[in-house]
Amino acid sequence: MAGPLRQERVSILIFFHDGLDYFLKPDQRRYQPIRRTVDCRTGVKDLIESCGIPHPEVDLILVDKRRVDFPFRIEVDCTADVYPFSAQRASSGLQSRGIRSFVADGHLGKLVRDLRLLGIDVAYRNDADDRDLLTIMQREERALLTRDRPLLMHRVVANGFFPRSQAPFEQTVETIRRFELAPALAPFTRCLRCNSVLNRTEKEAVIEQLEPLTRLYYDDFTKCPSCGQTYWRGSHIGKLETRVANILAKVAEPEA
Numbered sequence: 001m002a003g004p005l006r007q008e009r010v011s012i013l014i015f016f017h018d019g020l021d022y023f024l025k026p027d028q029r030r031y032q033p034i035r036r037t038v039d040c041r042t043g044v045k046d047l048i049e050s051c052g053i054p055h056p057e058v059d060l061i062l063v064d065k066r067r068v069d070f071p072f073r074i075e076v077d078c079t080a081d082v083y084p085f086s087a088q089r090a091s092s093g094l095q096s097r098g099i100r101s102f103v104a105d106g107h108l109g110k111l112v113r114d115l116r117l118l119g120i121d122v123a124y125r126n127d128a129d130d131r132d133l134l135t136i137m138q139r140e141e142r143a144l145l146t147r148d149r150p151l152l153m154h155r156v157v158a159n160g161f162f163p164r165s166q167a168p169f170e171q172t173v174e175t176i177r178r179f180e181l182a183p184a185l186a187p188f189t190r191c192l193r194c195n196s197v198l199n200r201t202e203k204e205a206v207i208e209q210l211e212p213l214t215r216l217y218y219d220d221f222t223k224c225p226s227c228g229q230t231y232w233r234g235s236h237i238g239k240l241e242t243r244v245a246n247i248l249a250k251v252a253e254p255e256a
Contacts, residue, residue, distance in 0.1 A: 008039070008040055009037055009038065009039060009040065010037070010038060010039075010040050010042075010074055010075065010076055010077050010078070011035065011036070011037050011077045012035070012036050012037075012038065012047065012074055012077070012078050012079070012080055013033045013034070013035050013078075013079045013080070014033055014034045014035075014036065014047070014048075014051065014079075014080045014081075014082060015032060015033045015079070015080070015081045015082065016032065016034075016051070016053065016082050017081060017082065017083045017084075018083055018084050018086065019084060019164075020053055020057060020058070020082060020083070020084050022164060023051075023052045023053045023054070023057070023149070023162075024051065024052055024053075025052070028051070033079075034051060036050070036051075038074060040073075040074065040075050040076075041073055041075075042073065042074050043070065043071055043072065043073055043074075044061055044063065044068060044070060044071075044072045044073070044074060044080065045070035045071070047074065047080075048061070048082055049153050052149070053082065054149055054152040054153045054157075054160070054162060055070060055153065055157075056095065056143075056144070056152055056157055056158070056159055056160035056161065056162075057084055057085075057152075057161075057162060058070075058082055058083070058084065058094060058095075059083060059084055059085040059086065059089075059091075059092055059094050059095045060082070060083040060086075060089065060092040060094065061080060061081070061082055061083075061092075061094070062080065062081040062082075062083075063078050063079070063080050064078045064079055065081075067092060069093065069094065070094065085178060087177075087180055095159060096143075096158070096159050097180070098180075099143045099159055099179050100120070100121060100179075100181070100184055101121045101122075101123075101140065101141065101142045101143070102115070102120070102121065102122045102123070102142050102143050102144070102145050102175075103122070103123040103124070103133055103136045103137050103140070103142040103143075103144055103145070104122055104123070104124050104144075104145040104146070105128070105133055105144075105145070105146040105147075105148060105151070106124075106125070106126040106127065106128055107146075107147060107148075108124075108145055108146070108147070108163070108171070109124065109126055110168035110171075111145065111163065111168050111171040111172055111175065112124040113168075113192055114168055114169070114171075114172040114243070114247065115172060115175065116190045116191070116192050116195055117187060117188070117190075117192060117240060117243070117244060118172075118176075118181075118185045118186070118187050118244065118247065119184070119185055119186030119187055119188070119189045119190050120181060120184065120185070120190070121190070121195065122145070122195060123136050123140065123142060123195060124195070130148075130151050130154075133146070133151070134151075134154060134156055134157070137156075137157065137160075138156060143158075143159035143160055143161065143179070144157055144159070144160035144161075145160065145161055145163065145175065146160065146162065147162055147163060147166075149162065161174075161175060161178050161179070163175060169243075169246070169247065169250075172247055173247060173250045173251055176247075176251050177251060177255065182248075182251055182252075185248070187244045188222075188231075188240075188244075191224035191226065191227060191229055191231075192229075193224065193227050193229050194224060194226050194227040194229070196224050196225055196226040196227070197225075198222040198223065198224055198231060199222060199223055199224075199225055200220075200221070200222055201221050201222060201223040201230070202221075203221055209230055220232060220233065
């Protein structure tokens, strides 16, 4: 006796939770859930990305209330609930925790400066193309920071983030929260120009580089071992300290 016929097309009802609807088209955002009819061999990752949600933004997938991974294939009619990363939820295994190294695309230079100011390791070249970014990401095991949605959807991207705001201050706060970076922050320890960790240096070692008033009024210096840039607590430091304090205060606020 023949068994039941296998469905060739299946219907799935998808709910995107906790801000993932940011990536949906306006009409889809208003009328969630989204219903899709797909081939029974479709993987849940491909289905989610077909709705415009980059896979690095997804941290938990429930199909008919059962947790599944990206390769899961949808073979029967079902309902899916899709969630982003949450510090309040235990890891589901889809996204890595404890990431501390990043590579950023060329449009995020001001975010990069803020993160380096806070001591975070961020590789950056403003002329890097997509291939360069993906190569650095894989070779150095970094998470990708970009507002280029197709790039974030590339199959080789394991970890990444799409800052929602276009304002660098807000992007910095978003990135710190997303990757739980607050315990790792170490302001004024990294070179803003090239990303290397700064070393304390004697005044005599850099005195030939200093302007006369700097020689006269400042005694504490750090120097980048890679590019040679020298830093001291000059008149500009107050503005930077205020920015750091404002970022830290915002990060400490409860999320809306």
